[in-house]
Amino acid sequence: NAGVTQTPKFRVLKTGQSMTLLCAQDMNHEYMYWYRQDPGMGLRLIHYSVGEGTTAKGEVPDGYNVSRLKKQNFLLGLESAAPSQTSVYFCASSYSKGLAGGRKNTDTQYFGPGTRLTVL
Amino acid sequence: DQQVKQNSPSLSVQEGRISILNCDYTNSMFDYFLWYKKYPAEGPTFLISISSIKDKNEDGRFTVFLNKSAKHLSLHIVPSQPGDSAVYFCAASAWVNFGNEKLTFGTGTRLTIIP
Numbered sequence: 600n601a602g603v604t605q606t607p608k609f610r611v612l613k614t615g616q617s618m619t620l621l622c623a624q625d626m627n628h629e630y631m632y633w634y635r636q637d638p639g640m641g642l643r644l645i646h647y648s649v650g651e652g653t654t655a656k657g658e659v660p661d662g663y664n665v666s667r668l669k670k671q672n673f674l675l676g677l678e679s680a681a682p683s684q685t686s687v688y689f690c691a692s693s694y695s696k697g698l699a700g701g702r703k704n705t706d707t708q709y710f711g712p713g714t715r716l717t718v719l
Numbered sequence: 720d721q722q723v724k725q726n727s728p729s730l731s732v733q734e735g736r737i738s739i740l741n742c743d744y745t746n747s748m749f750d751y752f753l754w755y756k757k758y759p760a761e762g763p764t765f766l767i768s769i770s771s772i773k774d775k776n777e778d779g780r781f782t783v784f785l786n787k788s789a790k791h792l793s794l795h796i797v798p799s800q801p802g803d804s805a806v807y808f809c810a811a812s813a814w815v816n817f818g819n820e821k822l823t824f825g826t827g828t829r830l831t832i833i834p
Contacts, residue, residue: 639826640826641723641808641825641826641827644821644822649820689762689763691762696820702751702768702814706751706812707753707768708822709765710755710762710764711762712762713760713761
């Protein structure tokens with residue numbers, strides 16, 4: 600199993616350009632998440648999805664859109680990139696809340712390796 | 720409003736000694752806590768967790784302690800090894816409404832183990 604993979608690993612954009620970050624997981628997880636990590640800010644949730652065809656806003660959703668057309672994929676879009684979106688982006692996935700086996704099974708999120716995005 | 724706080728951005732510990740990483744939280748609805756470890760250029764990986772019904776959980780060299788009345792948890796690493804050098808994130812979740820699908824992360828503590 601590859602776990603959680605992210606494409607691309609690095610990207611440099613100019614202000615106003617658009618791009619899509621792809622996250623894929625092969626663990627049959629229901630839930631998927633997009634975070635950004637900035638110095639001194641920890642991991643902040645951008646958007647998340649609790650199942651195919653569903654999405655919800657996280658803590659810092661402005662300037663981003665997401666889609667979950669297939670259970671295994673979660674896409675993060677930047678329609679008009681801004682320098683403030685320079686960050687490292689992490690995708691994560693987890694089992695659904697209905698899974699037996701306790702909170703360790705349902706609450707643990709598994710992360711991808713990250714995408715480093717620079718907006719000039 | 721930072722609901723999960725790690726007040727020490729960095730910590731240096733001699734190899735073989737104990738490393739203690741601290742985390743405080745403000746939301747009394749949090750009932751499950753996790754520690755993640757992150758190496759440079761990699762994603763965070765799950766390390767150890769604890770439910771609010773316990774006050775201690777051990778896994779090899781790693782022990783997490785939870786003090787609910789103080790809203791404080793700590794991660795102990797004994798003995799510390801050079802491979803433990805990483806950024807450690809504390810995270811919390813709450814079984815509210817219909818689920819527990821979100822984690823709230825702290826800002827992280829960079830641990831450096833000195834050989």
